[in-house]
Amino acid sequence: MDLILVAVISLGAIGLVSAVVLFVASKKFAVYEDPRIGKVAEVLPQANCGGCGYPGCSGFAEACVKAGSLEGKLCPVGGQPVMERVAAILGLDAVASEPKVAVVRCNGSCEHRPRMTRYDGVKLCAIANATYGGETGCTFGCLGCGDCVSACQFGAIRMNPETGLPEVDEDICTACGACVKACPRHIIELRPKGKKNRRVYVSCVNKDKGAVTRKACEVGCIGCGKCVKVCEFDAITLENNLAYIDPNKCRLCRKCEQECPQGAIIAVNFPPRKPKTEAAPTEQLATRPASGEEKQNPNE
Amino acid sequence: MKTFRIGGVHPAENKLSAGKAIQVLDLPKQAVFPLSQHIGAPAVPVVKRGDVVKVGTKIAEAGGFVSAPIYSSVSGKVSKVDTVIDASGYRKPAVYIDVEGDEWEEGIDRSQTLVCETSLSPEEIVAKIKDAGVVGMGGACFPTHVKLCPPPGAKAECVIINGVECEPYLTADHRLMLEKPDEILVGVTLLMKAAKVDKAYIGIENNKPDAISLLAEKAQAYPGIEVVPLKVKYPQGGEKQLIDAVIRRQVPAPPALPINVGAVVQNVGTVYAVYEAVMKNKPLFERIVTVTGKSLKNPSNFLTRMGTPMSQLIEAAGGMPEDTGKVIGGGPMMGKALANTEVPICKGSSGVLLMNRKEAARAEAQPCIRCAKCVSACPMGLEPFLLATLSMHKEWERVEKEDIMSCIECGSCQFTCPSHRPMLDYIRLGKTTVGGIIRARNAKK
Numbered sequence A: 001m002d003l004i005l006v007a008v009i010s011l012g013a014i015g016l017v018s019a020v021v022l023f024v025a026s027k028k029f030a031v032y033e034d035p036r037i038g039k040v041a042e043v044l045p046q047a048n049c050g051g052c053g054y055p056g057c058s059g060f061a062e063a064c065v066k067a068g069s070l071e072g073k074l075c076p077v078g079g080q081p082v083m084e085r086v087a088a089i090l091g092l093d094a095v096a097s098e099p100k101v102a103v104v105r106c107n108g109s110c111e112h113r114p115r116m117t118r119y120d121g122v123k124l125c126a127i128a129n130a131t132y133g134g135e136t137g138c139t140f141g142c143l144g145c146g147d148c149v150s151a152c153q154f155g156a157i158r159m160n161p162e163t164g165l166p167e168v169d170e171d172i173c174t175a176c177g178a179c180v181k182a183c184p185r186h187i188i189e190l191r192p193k194g195k196k197n198r199r200v201y202v203s204c205v206n207k208d209k210g211a212v213t214r215k216a217c218e219v220g221c222i223g224c225g226k227c228v229k230v231c232e233f234d235a236i237t238l239e240n241n242l243a244y245i246d247p248n249k250c251r252l253c254r255k256c257e258q259e260c261p262q263g264a265i266i267a268v269n270f271p272p273r274k275p276k277t278e279a280a281p282t283e284q285l286a287t288r289p290a291s292g293e294e295k296q297n298p299n300e
Numbered sequence B: 001m002k003t004f005r006i007g008g009v010h011p012a013e014n015k016l017s018a019g020k021a022i023q024v025l026d027l028p029k030q031a032v033f034p035l036s037q038h039i040g041a042p043a044v045p046v047v048k049r050g051d052v053v054k055v056g057t058k059i060a061e062a063g064g065f066v067s068a069p070i071y072s073s074v075s076g077k078v079s080k081v082d083t084v085i086d087a088s089g090y091r092k093p094a095v096y097i098d099v100e101g102d103e104w105e106e107g108i109d110r111s112q113t114l115v116c117e118t119s120l121s122p123e124e125i126v127a128k129i130k131d132a133g134v135v136g137m138g139g140a141c142f143p144t145h146v147k148l149c150p151p152p153g154a155k156a157e158c159v160i161i162n163g164v165e166c167e168p169y170l171t172a173d174h175r176l177m178l179e180k181p182d183e184i185l186v187g188v189t190l191l192m193k194a195a196k197v198d199k200a201y202i203g204i205e206n207n208k209p210d211a212i213s214l215l216a217e218k219a220q221a222y223p224g225i226e227v228v229p230l231k232v233k234y235p236q237g238g239e240k241q242l243i244d245a246v247i248r249r250q251v252p253a254p255p256a257l258p259i260n261v262g263a264v265v266q267n268v269g270t271v272y273a274v275y276e277a278v279m280k281n282k283p284l285f286e287r288i289v290t291v292t293g294k295s296l297k298n299p300s301n302f303l304t305r306m307g308t309p310m311s312q313l314i315e316a317a318g319g320m321p322e323d324t325g326k327v328i329g330g331g332p333m334m335g336k337a338l339a340n341t342e343v344p345i346c347k348g349s350s351g352v353l354l355m356n357r358k359e360a361a362r363a364e365a366q367p368c369i370r371c372a373k374c375v376s377a378c379p380m381g382l383e384p385f386l387l388a389t390l391s392m393h394k395e396w397e398r399v400e401k402e403d404i405m406s407c408i409e410c411g412s413c414q415f416t417c418p419s420h421r422p423m424l425d426y427i428r429l430g431k432t433t434v435g436g437i438i439r440a441r442n443a444k445k
Helices: A002-028 A035-043 A056-067 A079-090 A125-131 A147-151 A178-182 A210-216 A226-230 A255-259 B122-131 B172-179 B181-195 B209-219 B239-247 B268-279 B310-316 B373-377 B384-392 B396-401 B412-416 B423-444
Strands: A100-104 A157-160 A165-168 A188-192 A199-202 A236-239 A242-245 A265-268 B022-024 B030-034 B058-061 B076-085 B091-099 B158-162 B200-205 B225-230 B263-267 B286-292 B300-305 B324-329 B351-356
Touching: A035 A056, A035 A079, A056 A079, A100 A165, A100 A199, A125 A147, A125 B423, A147 A157, A147 A178, A178 A188, A188 A199, A199 A242, A226 A236, A226 A242, A226 A255, A255 A265, B022 B172, B030 B076, B058 B091, B122 B181, B122 B268, B158 B181, B158 B239, B158 B268, B172 B181, B172 B209, B172 B268, B172 B286, B181 B200, B181 B209, B181 B225, B181 B263, B181 B268, B200 B209, B200 B239, B209 B225, B225 B239, B239 B263, B263 B268, B268 B286, B286 B310, B300 B310, B310 B324, B310 B351, B373 B384, B373 B412, B384 B396, B384 B412, B384 B423, B396 B423, B412 B423
Parallel strands: B022 B300, B158 B200, B158 B263, B200 B225, B286 B351
Antiparallel strands: A100 A188, A157 A165, A199 A265, A236 A242, B030 B091, B076 B091, B286 B300, B324 B351
């Protein structure tokens, strides 16, 4: 009987002392955290992808609260709706931002870009890129080992076994930029989704001279400059034998797409052209990309 | 018998062309000179389209201190300054020369007579070596004059000559030692004078007894030069391994250099180039290349002008065998598979190896069984399995702490692995990434 009593009393006493110590410690060493950080973190999607440039969602929440302005801050996963909710919590103005999407700028599929060697090393683009120029004659194009696929947390990229190229599902893509960083050849670019998801871009990053490019790939940009001449809005620049379309200047007229002798310029999500131009060889490329048909952007 | 103390493996030697005397290869129709044939800044071309050049005309100037000029190996007309796919598999700037005749620059002494005496000072010798574009011809292509200019505080105590040729198949250095022993020994005395030391060792593996006895006999006439026979073990030709084998000193981890332990290491090919540059006024524009392979009709050693396409060497050695699986530039351990055979011979091209399909096939990688064979094979005392795994998981900070930058990429780990794990692929990835991180950090400071 005594033994039980002693145990109960001594344990009770230890418990009491510990409680006092813990209470004092929690008051004395309390760290003040802005309660808004927790609230902001709650509305964030918790993908922790780092696409915003901060270490995870809580890091982004803290940065938003401390900055006092939402200028230049965007959660690529949640997009505009989430940023508006964040703005409401913080009592700030939401900064309008354009939704973006990852775009693969290589169209050198197996039929367009013949293989000359076979790579039998580790199936990682980073290693293949450091080893040599790749299985085809093009030393700039997609290596096809799928580093971008494994970098994507959202399952938005998959490898098309027929073309050997990655394809982005633009409904799932959050434009976090993980694939952009993962690609050792800098083929993937984040581009504004565009009106009605329509985009025109040069699907090539080859900087070789025209003759070399043409030999390696049927659909590579040869730097002829025809698109630059035909563009009425000065949206296209030609540098190092490679054309680039500035998405902010492009008015989606698609003249360059028709002009390109290589079919290196791609227009996505446009309705089919009127019958008289349908015979153009570029037409089939217009419907190539992942989603194919026109889709309504939920954010618009 | 001496050898290095840590790790090492012994691959089958396969020295098929060891008994074949050096043959002079025909001139190519067109010679291509990539402008980055060495470690350091690429050379800057000094010729333009249409210029007429002779054998030994300078076509590109050194692009910095750690760089080397490039000389034409042929006479003819510059057809273009463009790009070429070199051994790295990427397009690099290059000078193309269409060959016409074989007219040499007048200053070059083409006679075979041995010149032993020189009145040049050490500084003048280094200047001549620098001007002749001599780089390390063992494969790394480090400009030779840089090695002979020690950083402040370091002092050379001896010159070590690398006649090891530990790569299987290759015999270019072996043949050179047999056919040009006097020239090599004079070259060694020049290097001793340039480095201001009075002791030189020539390390040779004892699978080349003929070269050991010949050089040892001739070396008696040259004071201070000693031939050191070494036990056959790969990678004994590695700079740090050779220093350990010959003078029993270990070079600390990077950024320490061999000069920090008082050694200057030069390949025998480089020594011969130094002799020709200083005594014969002949810049570096030709070298000995081994063309070999089990299925090849006639494995040979060719004295080849730089810029010759590898396909011409393969033709001269009996043509490409039908069962060729891979064409390797260099030896089987450290060489690099080539994407095409039009790659020109450069200053560092020691061999062309044609592997048949069976040899070339990579075995399927199995899980690591923790046998630690790679750890005991690593000549740098590293843990390759750990470096590979950490690189695979992108743990760059940890992999840097595990001394990944000390790896010499000899491939002993992968060679010895019973699970055929592609460790070196991952370690190379780790090295490039960590190297980039270190450079970025230093740039910030």
